[in-house]
Amino acid sequence: MRVIQAERKLQKLDFLVRNPDYLADLILDACAAGRLQKERLLDAKAVLSEREPDLHTYRMLRNKHGAYEPLNNALAVLRHPGLIQIVRAGLSSDVQVRRRDYYLLEAGQEFAAKLRAEIPVLAWYDQQVLYVRTATEGMSTEELKALQYGHAEYAGTPKGQMIAGISERVRARLAEALEREGLG
Amino acid sequence: MSQEQAGPSQVELWLAEVAQKSGQALPEVRKILAEHHVRPQTALPHPHRLLVTSVAFKGIKLVPGDGDEVTDEAFTFSWELGPGLWCLASLGKNEAGKSSVLEIILWCLRGRSGLQRDVRHWLRNVRVGFKLDDEPLVVDMAIQEGLPDGRVISEETGTILLEFKGLADFEQAMDAFMLQRLGLEPLRTAQKAPGGDTEPPITGELSWPSYASALHINGKGLGNLLGNDSKHGLPTRLLELFLGAPWAPTKVDAAVALKIVNAELSAARKRAVGDATARKAQLEELSRRLKDARERLAELPEVSRAAENVQDVFGRLTTATNEAVRAQEALVSARTEHNALEAQRLELAAAVHTAEEAALAHAFFHTLMPTVCPRCDTPVAKARWEQEREGHCSLCASDLHDAAQDGGQDEEDSSTPGEELRQMLTQVQAAVDSAASELSRAQRVAAEASTARERVAEQLQEALQSPGAASRREVELAVARLEGAVEERSGRFADMDASVDVQPLERAAAVLDAAEKLAMSRRTEALKKILADVEEDIVAMGRELGLDMLKEVKLGGNASLTVWKGGQKHSYGSLTEGEQLRLKIVTTIALLRHGHRSGVGRYPGLLFIDSPGAEEVDAGDLRHMLQDLVTLTEMVPQLQVIVATARGGDVQEVVRPDHMRLAADGQRLW
DSSP states (O other): OEEEESHHHHHHHHHHHHOHHHHHHHHHHHHHHTSSOGGGHHHHHIIIIISOGGGGOOOOBEETTEEOOOOHHHHHHHHTTTSEEEEEESOTTOSSOOEEEEEEOHHHHHHHHHHHHHOGGGHHHHHHHHHHHHHHTTOOHHHHHHHHHTSHHHHTSOTTSBOOOOHHHHHHHHHHHHHHHTOO | OHHHHHHHHHHHHHHHHHHHHHTOOHHHHHHHHHHTTOOOOOOOOOOOOEEEEEEEEEEEEEEEOSTTOEEEEEEEEEEEOOSEEEEEEOBSOSOSSHHHHHHHHHHHHHSSOOSOHHHHHHEEEEEEEEEETTEEEEEEEEEETTEEEEEEEETTTOOEEEEEESHHHHHHHHHHHHHHHTTOOOEEEEEOOTTOTTSOOEEEEEOHHHHHGGGEEOSTTTTSSSSSOOGGGHHHHHHHHHHTOTTHHHHHHHHHHHHHHHHHHHHHHHHHHHHHHHHHHHHHHHHHHHHHHHHHHHHSOOHHHHHHHHHHHHHHHHHHHHHHHHHHHHHHHHHHHHHHHHHHHHHHHHHHHHHHHHHHHHHHHHTSOOOBOTTTOOBOOHHHHHHHHTTBOTTTOOBHHHHHHHHHHHHHOTTSHHHHHHHHHHHHHHHHHHHHHHHHHHHHHHHHHHHHHHHHHHHHHHHHHSTTTHHHHHHHHHHHHHHHHHHHHHSTTTTHHHHHHHHHHHHHHHHHHHHHHHHHHHHHHHHHHHHHHHHHHHHHHHHHTTOTTEEEEEEOTTSOEEEEETTEEEEGGGSOHHHHHHHHHHHHHHHHHHHHHHTOOOOOSEEEEEOTTTTTOOHHHHHHHHHHHHHHHHHSTTOEEEEEESBHHHHTTTSOGGGEEEOOTTOOOO
16 A cells, blocks of 8 residues: 655645656756766656656646645545545544545555556656656655745745746756766 | 548459459349458558556455465555556566566456456456547456456546446457457457368457457467467468558458358258268169059059949948848747747647546546545445446436436547647647748748858958958058159259259359458458568567577568578577567567558557566667667657566666666565
8 A cells, every 4th residue: 555644745746747847856956965866867857858748747826835736526536436545644533634644545556557558648647656756755745845945936926826837947957967967 | 532432443343353253243242242241341440549558456465474374465556657668677576566567457458367366366456547549548447356347437528438347248348349449340260160061160250359469478479470379360360450451351251251151062062962862762762662562552452343342342241231130030030930839739739638648547437436435435335336327426316328428429529629629739730830941941041141141241351451452542552652752852853952052052152262362362462562571670670689690581471470590491480489589579560660650550559568588588689679669669659568577677778767667676566
């Protein structure tokens, strides 16, 4: 069973999957900080230029605490066939929900494997999620949040507006990093 | 009177001869002579008389006492004189103040002091009376620290004729005064300049002190027969003065002017030669440069072509620039168009992609059976699944048929929204392709225009910088200038400036040369007759004065004296000092006598002789000499001779006692 703890983390990860430019930038950061090996720069290159990011960019709205979209409808699709389970952490007496954890059920894993096998087009997401997972390995929600707010485009977007992309900037940064590491 | 009447005609005659000899027209001759201050002159001057009547002075002398002490000692001296021989004498004592008395008198007459400096500083007051052509005059001066402050007064009227202060002032004032009163002209002189022929000669004037040196015979100027200086032909001038030689000043004026003109001429000729040489060198240099410039010009492209090039290239650059700008604008608009379409295409592509993914996922998810309610996690009961067979949703019980139909339509109908999107995408893709090809065409055009513009700009740069334009113009100008310069220097005016300098000078030189020679011949002709008489007098008097061996003398018009004695020929300069002194006195007296006899000499009739017995003259000869002087003064009533001698004993018999101031044995005169 796989689990993603806390809705906020899910939101952050969703943002990275839907915004390849921010993902590439995160990979660059991770490489620069030494959390990832130099070779992972090629992942950033793949994410930013090779994997048709234009077709797979789904910008998100800026909410009170950053990028946020209600998950219910989307997750309902996974929930009602019993692919995932959403568990509320804390006591049953809590007035407010402290935390929601998102579990991938066995049926979900099987279904994902089937999807992966039968519809290659959708395998793109499989791979993209793998990049996100590699890049965010060991990062806390707070760290992810801090990174995202580090971008002027992200932090500066007014509430309720689409968060703008940073493709050009990341492209330049990536070219420079590749050049520096001899991977260009 | 007859002489003065003859004057003008003689002058005219002389002018005509000068004109003929110089080959110049008479008016030109007059003009040149006037320009150079040459005065045709034959009018004989009136003789003037100068007579010392009194000398008085006082002062304080410093007398060395015992050891370092110096005591002041007041002194006075006063002496009244008249015509005739007068004598200041001591008995063998040399420092008796005789010479000082002579020098004090001379100072007052000449204006120039020959006094010893210490004596001048001792003096406090000097007063010398003299008659100038019977007008009694007094020089009266106070002396402070050797510097005079005084005046010349006409004694009869008390009129102050001159006032002076200081040595130089006194000399200048006296010079002008005496020359004018004695009817003497300042004589122009010219000396060769140290710089050579081309330098103008150093010119000056013989002034009164120079003339007056003939008044004074002493040990200093013995080497000269007349006067005490041989510079500027002074002895000759004095000879002419003594004998009243006609045409002499004219000759001197002409000679001096000629020297000046010759120097100018020499300089002008040298310059002309130098100019010609320089001009030739210059011409060669200019010709060489002209040749170089022409060769350089030949190597350059044609001027018209170069100029046209620049003009043309400018025009083409403007056109090319405009084209490049237009191409750039087209490129920008093509890119904008293309980018807009491309953005649209991307959007559509994303939408199509999303739609396809959604469709696929939807189909797949449709196969799953609901297990729980997504809202409340309540498991879906079997009874609810049964509802779906009846066409109702197992979760919300809504009619499944519509939904299934919608979904069915999605799969079966080719004109689904997804398909529409795809068709739109195809169209947009075509538009993007066309825009892209338009863009690339615009890029190519812009690049070509830009390259063309750059090429033209380079051409312009080349045209501007290449020797074709700038240098060509410069070289052409240089050639034109050089051609002008060469033409100018090889044309008929090439020698003009030099001849402009030289010709008038040559004319002036010819006139002045003729004037000098003709005046000289007239002067010499006039002197020749007189000199023979003078020579006889010199021989006779010389024998009287102990020159027993004297046979014959020859007095030249240039105041040279050649002496035959003891069968030998001697020049004046080669004689002993004793002989020179005696001959000098004798010659002076002889000239004075002659001047008096003929009535033309301008010598003022006053002579100072200092120490005539000093040079190996024995007592008898000295007495002879003085006796002769006495005889001379008796013959010439206005003549005054003042003698100073330390041999008072020897001359006592000859000189009248009242004409003699004799210092007592071992005493001073003052």
